Amino acid sequence: MQASHAGHLPDAPLLEMRSISKSFPGVQALHQVSLELRAGEVRALVGENGAGKSTLIKLLAGVYQPTEGQILLDGQPQLIRDPAHALRLGIVPVHQEVNLEPYLSIAENILIGRQPRNRFGLIDFGQMNREAARWLAELGVATDPALPLGMCSIAERQMVAIARAVSLDARVVIFDEPTSSLTLRETERLFSVIRRLQAKKIAVLYISHRMEEIFQICDTLTVLRDGALVATQTLDTVTTDSVIRMMIGRELQDLYQKQATAVGPPVLEVKQLTVQGILNDISLTLHRGEILGVAGLVGAGRTELARAIFGDLPYQKGELWVEGRQIRPTCPDDCIAAGIGLVPEDRKEQGLVLPMPVKNNISLAVLNKLSWLGVIRPRQETALAQDSVRRLAIKTPSIQQQVQYLSGGNQQRVVIARWLATHPKVLLVDEPTRGIDVGAKSEIYGLLNRLASQGVAILMISSELPEILAMSDRILVMYQGRIRAELPGPQATEESILRFATGQAA
């Protein structure tokens, strides 16, 4: 690696991805993406959720291998076998938390696996702390390297991860949303460190949703959309608006046409809901038969809003009203009794009991109604399951099939079926089509539309803007725990939503 370092010309790309494609069975995550990074360049990588950014990072970090195409480092083709190999090649992703040991000191985290030894073969702590301090000083950080990492702030942990990268002779450093939990001053410090990396001829790949930061720190910008490269441009030739236009531009409306439904009286009212540090003064009204879309970037507080309404996140202030009656939920059970259902964000972690059969997953929230003196009436349970499988067209060999063997779309239908069995007045759906292929998506949309037309009030959280736009009667845009805008569904555009969601407009 050292030899090749001396050999490469300043104009030749340090890292090159040539027509990279990556497909998973049934899904094309990246299609013919080419990208060149030069030494000392800071490159922004932008795109909507699902555009293929994380797949691209994972290919560079050795988590996945490309289906087609080549990755070249210093003009040499490299097959990056695994994350350890990527590190040896000098490609270092900087995550927060990951790869760091909270109970070890900063110095040990920087020099882990390479701690200096004294003549007895034991770790030489004095030497180790001095070396670590040197690496930190190179980044302009003056933290005491003997402190345990667990006592450090997120920003300091990031610095530790960067110091480790630099000490490992990094060539390419990848940042994935590095500022999402940093204060303004910490962000400034991160940027000065990135400039130092730049001066050391390290190439930086910077993934962020925050436009103003990209314009502040990056030289060039690559836009991905739906797994394909849209453009690579220098930042002085683009504007926020032109970047946002490049990111969007999908026409999915044809796939699912929103049916006009008669919006009825209010069903759910949320008044000044506040969860310390997460949700700030949220008020909203959800009507019978309405689909209310909630848009926002990762970390804007959308999922937390749903969990607070569903009694899963205690709130300090605010009121919840369902059909004119106030509820004070302490657990989801209280909300279910009030007629609320939640289709959670991660159906495998929060939605389904994977080793249980389809039947048992469907009946889980209504066991009370199906039981007599605590004994489940098997015939009624089977009838409910068979009826749900038929009505929601769940494809499964039998209702006894363990739900873990179903496809994503069918699993999601099982979760929805569970809530339909409760005859909900309000259905909170969080990322209803995540990880589901296009055909199955439109069926989920059709299902949600049908529910709305039957009078269910639906609060739909989604990161996919075309989905929000096509499905919602009204759209709330959240940014940093607040509702920044309420847009009428028909008039909203991806641009207007993104402007509020990125904090561009207030």
Next chain:
Amino acid sequence: MLTKMRHFVLQNNVVFLLLLLILCFGSTTGPLFLNEQNLHNIARQISFDIPLALALTIVLVAGGIDLSVGSVLSMAAALTMGLQPLGTWLAVGVALLFGAAVGLINGLLVTKGRIVPFIATLGTMTVVRGAMLTYTRQQPIPGSDPAFTFWGAGSLGPVPVPILVVALLCVGVHLLLTYTQFGRNLYAIGGNADAAFLAGIQIERNKVMAFVLSGLLAAVSGVLIASRLNASTVHIGLDSGLWAIAAAIIGGASLTGGKGSTLGAVLGVVTLGVLVNGMNLLGVHTYYQIGVRAVILIAVVAVDALSAANLRKKLVMQSYGNRE
């Protein structure tokens, strides 16, 4: 029914293991193994282990573990014998209540105290063991009511009474796990506590109940053994807890929760029982027997873990593929 049976056999490698063992011992020891008296012995022996395996299955299904069952068993036996002069059934009642109370404490430590089940029940295991040694002054306690031996040593016709008692327990636990809301809640909690909570299930209350049942079943086992021996000794229950865990896991329960069945637990106990009996007949030294049992346990868990890992791999591929 046939497909159900095939499904069960495929899910429970233990059945093959059991058949293999029987074949092995049947062919090597011949009539020594396969005669009525010996099978009778096996049945009587395992009937004392089954309640513990049931206890562990219930707790494992709910995603917990209970190390205290062996100690509870020995204390329940001591109470049954020690209090017998005050009244046979009073003594039995106190013993059963004691088991349920230890289970309640376990459950509260795990839910309210937020202590992991392994540590919480390791603690109660030690405390109860100490209490038993104190209570008995480390002496065996002989029984004083000869009629009471009917429950552990008597027979109804050709069938030993403890087998009948245990069969009733098995049916009860099976019905509880399979047909009641409580049983279903346990599978859901052990399978995915987050999902169960979001579906409105009260996690803590159900977990506490699982531990109470576990303690109660352990006490039942203690009462039966006391009746069988017409005495309590300080040695009973010493390693029963670990072997009950082994039997439950061999029977298909999983340390990660959400899996396990009554039939599996019974088969696990039978497998271990046949194994011990066969080795005895073959004259295998006790010390080697311990090693063999351990190897079987590790092998079964390893097979389980490997097939689980394969399944996970398949699922990961599927989740990207979303085959419709």
